[in-house]
Amino acid sequence: MCRMTAPHPSPSPAPASPRPVRKAVVPAAGLGTRFLPATKATPKEMLPVVDKPAIQYVVEEAAKAGLDDILMVTGRHKRAIEDHFDNAFELEQALSAKGDTVRLEAVRDPARLADIHHIRQGDPLGLGHAVLCARHHVGDQPFAVLLGDDLIDARETLLSRMLDVRDRRQGSVVALMEVDPSQVHRYGCAAVAPTGENGVVRVTGLVEKPSPQKAPSNYAVIGRYVLDPEVFDVLEKTAPGRGGEIQLTDALQELAAAGTVHGVVFDGLRYDTGDKADYLRTVVRIACERPDLGPEFTAWLKDFVAGLTQDGTGREESRAA
Numbered sequence: 001m002c003r004m005t006a007p008h009p010s011p012s013p014a015p016a017s018p019r020p021v022r023k024a025v026v027p028a029a030g031l032g033t034r035f036l037p038a039t040k041a042t043p044k045e046m047l048p049v050v051d052k053p054a055i056q057y058v059v060e061e062a063a064k065a066g067l068d069d070i071l072m073v074t075g076r077h078k079r080a081i082e083d084h085f086d087n088a089f090e091l092e093q094a095l096s097a098k099g100d101t102v103r104l105e106a107v108r109d110p111a112r113l114a115d116i117h118h119i120r121q122g123d124p125l126g127l128g129h130a131v132l133c134a135r136h137h138v139g140d141q142p143f144a145v146l147l148g149d150d151l152i153d154a155r156e157t158l159l160s161r162m163l164d165v166r167d168r169r170q171g172s173v174v175a176l177m178e179v180d181p182s183q184v185h186r187y188g189c190a191a192v193a194p195t196g197e198n199g200v201v202r203v204t205g206l207v208e209k210p211s212p213q214k215a216p217s218n219y220a221v222i223g224r225y226v227l228d229p230e231v232f233d234v235l236e237k238t239a240p241g242r243g244g245e246i247q248l249t250d251a252l253q254e255l256a257a258a259g260t261v262h263g264v265v266f267d268g269l270r271y272d273t274g275d276k277a278d279y280l281r282t283v284v285r286i287a288c289e290r291p292d293l294g295p296e297f298t299a300w301l302k303d304f305v306a307g308l309t310q311d312g313t314g315r316e317e318s319r320a321a
């Protein structure tokens with residue numbers, strides 16, 4: 001059900017981490033139906049956030065936290081992801097001949113971030129199944145899982161904090177964020193108990209996408225996990241849950257009941273690219289903060305907002321532009 005493809009060699013791997021966790025798994029086999037038709041022939045993970053595909057931000061975050069071995073779990077039509085993290089000989093030659101060193105470096109960067117491997121999730125059986133596909137590659141070591149719909153601002157240190165908690169407390173660690181109760185149905189939701197450590201809780205239970213009435217709290221699981229390899233044995237036995245899919249949340253619920261799951265509470269900058277409106281907000285926010293684009297784009301944006309007509313179309317402003 002899961003097929004390995006050859007790893008791309010990494011010319012300059014990320015700096016060695018003193019931590020035992022070295023591997024990250026990035027599930028990227030979703031169909032991206034919310035973004036059709038853009039995702040008909042392009043993986044949703046390759047949709048640009050300004051000028052980099054969303055998945056590159058995720059790989060950069062993993063590399064920055066010292067995870068230098070990354071396994072992408074991909075599906076059909078995901079060749080573009082493999083190509084993006086590979087060398088592009090002809091393109092590099094053309095840019096080099098033109099002396100365009102800035103673009104040349106930008107083209108070379110993705111393949112240098114880490115040692116990147118790919119495996120195919122033959123059947124789209126859910127996030128839990130995607131993680132299970134990584135079992136052979138990960139082996140008997142703790143590992144991180146990063147979901148591409150959640151981008152964490154590059155200035156944040158969430159993943160490093162989670163790795164630190166894993167070091168000190170063992171078991172598995174999930175990232176939690178307080179959300180408005182009306183939004184818990186979009187996430188895995190955690191029942192928590194204090195640990196006495198600021199920003200770290202014990203997870204006593206987990207429910208995948210509960211109704212607000214059934215939610216144990218407003219702590220949502222956001223897409224970052226550091227998992228103990230014991231999760232694989234549990235996933236092997238996890239029956240399809242919500243939506244008929246094998247849910248990672250259900251496997252973690254079993255570990256939480258055994259007392260081996262902690263949560264790191266995050267209240268920093270997270271960009272949700274999972275639906276269209278959130279994706280647009282993400283692009284605008286990141287564009288505004290980019291030193292090369294921000295000043296001009298922000299000035300335009302202010303004018304645009306000020307010029308929005310009452311029906312919200314901005315037509316007055318567009319004519320003037």
Ligand code: G1P
Pocket residue numbers: 127147149150186187188189208209220221222223248249274
């Ligand atoms: C997945 C997980 C969910 C988690 C969410 C975070 O859901 O199943 O528990 O809260 O990611 O983004 P998805 O958004 O893939 O439906």
